[in-house]
Amino acid sequence: MSSSHCIAIALVCIAFLLGGISVSHAQLSSTFYDSTCPNVTNITRGVIENALLSDPRIGASLIRLHFHDCFVNGCDGSILLNNSDTIESEKEAARNNNSVRGFGVVDDIKTALESACPSTVSCADILAIAAEESVSLAQGPSWAVLLGRRDGTTANRTGADISLPSAVDTLDTLKMVFLAVGLNTTDLVSLSGAHTFGRARCPTFSGRLYDFNNTGSPDDTLNSTYLETLQGICPQNGNETGLANLDLTTPDTFDNNYFSNLQLENGLLQTDQELFSTTGADTIDIVNNFSSDQSAFFASFVESMLKMGNISVLTGSEGEVRLNCGRVNANASGSESFLHSSIETRDNAEYKSAI
Structure with missing residues (x-):
């Protein structure tokens, strides 16, 4: 392991020990949307089923998005944010660039949910539900996803380079990366x-x-x-x-x-x-x-x-429910406010990336 990686991991571990990163079940519930968006799971599943018809890899890609979201600043949907005047997108971090994919399917899920339940389901929750549905559709286990996450209003590209594991990490390094998020x-x-x-x-x-x-x-x-x-x-x-x-x-x-x-x-x-x-x-x-x-x-x-799905979640009045998963609400306006979180990367990188 390189000395720089050792230092980076140590800093993340210190952040965890000081309470900067936490695992919390506060205010999350499997019934969170029962009255406000009762078909949220079925709608999400339907979009994924349709995507699988042309892309058998998409299930694995969606669970990877959830993983890469939760390991950086917690499960707040920050992985979905695009570059802006105030945001450096995590998508372009070294550990994410040409690695994460599936943003277009997340867009499609968000569009369907905004049509059925406007301004209700967070992008962070979409990632959590999509991960479970992807596993279930691949003949894996099903579980009751705890919901009620709010979306973050910033991204952390530097944190993505520090907090995410690399494909060439040793076992000791992997253990430290996981310990850092509890x-x-x-x-x-x-x-x-x-x-x-x-x-x-x-x-x-x-x-x-x-x-x-x-x-x-x-x-x-x-x-x-x-x-x-x-x-x-x-x-x-x-x-x-x-x-x-x-x-x-x-x-x-x-x-x-x-x-x-x-x-x-x-x-x-x-x-x-x-x-x-x-x-x-x-x-x-x-x-x-x-x-x-x-x-x-x-x-x-x-x-x-x-x-993992409960790492440093935002709940209650924290954060927001983004109208567009790629932009914080202050920047979501006009006819495209509900569409295409990754419009600038979808065509160029979506189908060239890793898992």
Whole structure:
């Protein structure tokens, strides 16, 4: 781990210990919209179902948006904000640029909800609901999402570079990143299990294929047969647009095969395989348990998603309910006020990005 990364992680940990980052269930409820927008879940699900017809990756992309939102300033929808005179968008942070996608589907959900329930459902809650529905639609577990989040009015690009994990982090670094937002080692393994569906671009794992950590050789924790497959997808010095399934066995199904893959050294990302191949790691027993017991994985995943979804939430009169997920309300006006949170990035980056 680089010294700069150590310092950055230490600062985040200090912020957590001082109370700057917290996990809170205050004022959140699974029945929050029962009287004001009773069809919020069905509307969200319908939009995602339609998106899946043309983009089987979108479910994994939506849960990733929720993850990247919650790890930076809490679950406040800040990941959705565009650049403005006063906001530096988190979308362009190094850990997000060409990595997060799905903004157009969030726009479509917001448009549908504004039509049914104007000025009611926050963008932060849309991300939480969309994450659950995406997992459920991929044959994973369902759960009652706690709702009532309000949207933040600013973004934190620097925080995104500090607070989000990298695909090349060591296990110790991953643990610190999760601890900084109040999540433990079991949460780390459970939430990593979301890599049971979706795709990743070559740059996120090609460092393992040819010259791992400047050794001149591939990562020795990568199965040799799988290595050859990945080298075919991502030739050395080739283009960066190649995609590989995060789960090589059931890439569009939410199941526990991700953990079985790790046992066979078939984890795609370095951070995936670190969970099982780090000598003496306490994560190994958790991986083994989840590999042998899908119900245990599902139960732990739901618990961890609920914890993550409650990181530093804004409730009550805090923040706002954005009319447009890409702009704070002071800047949301005119005929496009309900539409296209990512209008300047949707065409250019939406379908080139990672997971």
